[in-house]
Amino acid sequence: MTGRPADEAVDSTVFSGQLAQIMRPELESVADEIVAEIRALIPEYRRPLDGPYGKSIKAGVRHAVSLFVAQIADPSVSKQHAHEVHRRLGQNEMREGRSLDTLQAAYRVGARVAWRRIMKVGRDSGFSSTVMSQLADAMLGFMDELASVALDGFLEAKACSADALDTWRRRLLQLILERPAVPPEAVEELAQLVGWTTPKTATPVAVRPLFPLRGAQRPPLDADVLAELTGVEPRLLVPGAVTRERLAALEQALPRCRFAVGPCVPLDAVADSLRWARKALVLVDEGVLPPRRVVWAQESLPVVLLHSDEALAQQLRGRLLASLDGLTARQRERMLETLRAWLDAQGHVLDMAERLSVHPQTVRYRMRQLEAVFGDRLRDPDARFELELALRTLPSAPWQNGGQRAGGANTRT
Template sequence: MTGGAAGETADSAVLSGRLAQIMRPELESVADEIVAEIRALIPEYRRPLDGPYGKNIKAGVQHAVSLFVAQIADPSASTQHAHEVHRRLGQYEMREGRSLDTLQAAYRVGARVAWRRIMEVGRRSGFSSTVMSQLADAMLGFMDELASVALDGFLEAKACSADALDTWRRRLLQLILERPAAPPEAVEELAQLVGWTTPKTATPVAVRPAFPLKGAHRPSLDADVLAELSGVEPRLLVPGAVTRERLAALEQALPRCRLAIGPCVPMDGVADSLRWARKALALVDEGVLPPRRVVLAQECLPVLLLHSDEALTLQLRHRLLASLDGLTPRQRERMLETLRAWLDAQGHVVGMADRLSVHPQTVRYRMRQLEATFGDRLRDPDARFELELALRVLPTAPRQSGAASYTGVSNTRR
């Protein structure tokens, strides 16, 4: 009986070696299938695989599959490198803000896919149920081992990071702003992890410090405000609309910063709203918008739209100013001033005179100059619309330095 058992063990070892040889050409496709199924079944992993995120996931799966096949052929094969990869993977998952349940679920999915492929190969190659049963035990034990290593890495990273909650909250804000959008389930799970109630609507705030904020700077913001202030483009996310009381609290917490408040939007529109707020800050720097301490993007949407395409804006300016070639700078300035008054007053002489602070007779003289310069364009509604657009994208205020107007008190606000 003992001899029979020894013979079966020897046969199993030979067959396992054959299985390893058969599996090696399939390693890459198995790894790809595991990654695809993890992303399909677990919403938190449905992000694009470009960059460090994708490299970490793929490397972890590839090392796991390769090592298991290597151990089938040679049980003494070293696990040191694979353990290090999966320990780092566990650390990375903690820093990304994913939960232990999510990490363990990924390992279970990986084991299921790998086992499914081994069963297919085993059946095609005629392996006995005894050998396949032994392989099943080995596979489950192997995946438990790697999952345990990743868990150790996860807990190590958590223990070493006193700022773990802040890290997760910043990660949550990043996830909300991602494009393409992250799955709502991924956002909700991370929100639950950090104790943040996901609102139906939210307001992003673009922050422009007068001086760079230090990494250790922790303003006393409300607990429900998500913040990322240490990056190149500091930003906040406020649940719901920004009330007067909330705005006062933000100004007090960030006393030497200009704030651009985006429109309050549903959660899937937050990234666009933040983009508009950032554009408003840029237009303040360019002198297009007044240098207020707080800029409300909702109040200047037409200006943001007009300046949303810089190349197109320059083209509009060029077409307008080309009509004034040959004039001196002073003559051109007066012509543009008259054209603006003509459009604002809808051609009424008295209204134009009031706007220009000149005599109506002077207005009639200037109108003859307008007619000579722009001709039929003044009578064409589409051409008039284009002229007004072009006038509105011309700079009307001197360029401001970014910090000069808000390093002190906020008496320039609204």
């Protein structure tokens, strides 16, 4: 009995080396299991891991597991690189807008999964309880050390960032807009961190600077408005619906900008609403919608829908209007103008004459021309619907000069 402690000390050294050899082939799968369990248990980490964010998370986990196994075999192995990796990881977590609790929870999950695997390997290899106890102490101490280093990095980044709150608010807006959607718990956690009350519905606003924005100073927006104005696609998010008072405040805060207000939608549909608002801004640039300072996408949804896929619209126009290709430009425009009037007036000659400002007899003459070109399609409801779609997707500005094209042509679309 008197020799047992010394024997166990020898066993510990020998078995630790053996365990390191056994664990090396397990490193990749252990790291993947840790990442998977962190994502399963902590909503904030359930984002796709394809980009730089995912690579840094995976690299940190794999480096930690590899270093621990290396330390089992050689306790003198340097930790300097590991400390640098996890300090940067902590800094990135702060910049991503996650909380200290989330960061610490990730390390606890990592330690639990790694220890679970070591226990399995140890039992399968017949290691003594003394060796396993020592390994448990070493594992917990090692993970505490890395968590402490990451915490230091987190606090350093926070201290160095005078605009930390603005960074987190921009990160919150990005989370809300991400596709595929992040779990609601992740949005709620970051919202609590920045003091933003999560609304049931919200209204995105696409922003188009008409002149370069002055300086980097944050405009005087309402405290509950999330803003990202520094990127190539500036945007705002307003809780609830945009009222007259709210719109006036936005116009005053950003006097050199045009706005496209998306529909007010539940928070998980904000990304779609913002996409429609952005398309409305593009249609203003293209002359399809009037150049107002404020464009309400809700009032232009049919136009936004019709112009959402220009390549498809070209295919539709090419198929339906190919019959006009042999006409001169003037004849083609007259035929399109007449066809639009016929569709709008549902074939009533007098209404068409008034819309076209021509004599009813002229309308009848033009209608015979339409009949010769389009034939039975004019009597087929589905064909008429397609023809109207094709006409309404023509590149024109129906709000200018009583329906004239931006370039001066007389086609009504």
